[in-house]
Amino acid sequence: MFKGHDCGPRWGCCCHGHHHGGFHRHFLSDAEKKARLEEYLKELQAEVKAVEERLKELGEGA
Numbered sequence: 001m002f003k004g005h006d007c008g009p010r011w012g013c014c015c016h017g018h019h020h021g022g023f024h025r026h027f028l029s030d031a032e033k034k035a036r037l038e039e040y041l042k043e044l045q046a047e048v049k050a051v052e053e054r055l056k057e058l059g060e061g062a
Contacts, residue, residue: 028036
């Protein structure tokens with residue numbers, strides 16, 4: 001993308017603070033981090049439940 005610079009999706013924004021449309025924050029607040037972690041936990045718990053149900057199904061068929 002921008003050869004020779006640490007720019008792009010992997011390294012972050014290359015606009016050097018010149019965002020159109022106002023302020024652009026680079027870091028999440030603690031509340032946002034907590035909300036994302038809580039959502040991730042719910043997703044993991046749902047996946048664990050699905051795996052447990054599948055194991056139960058496989059056990060009944062054996």
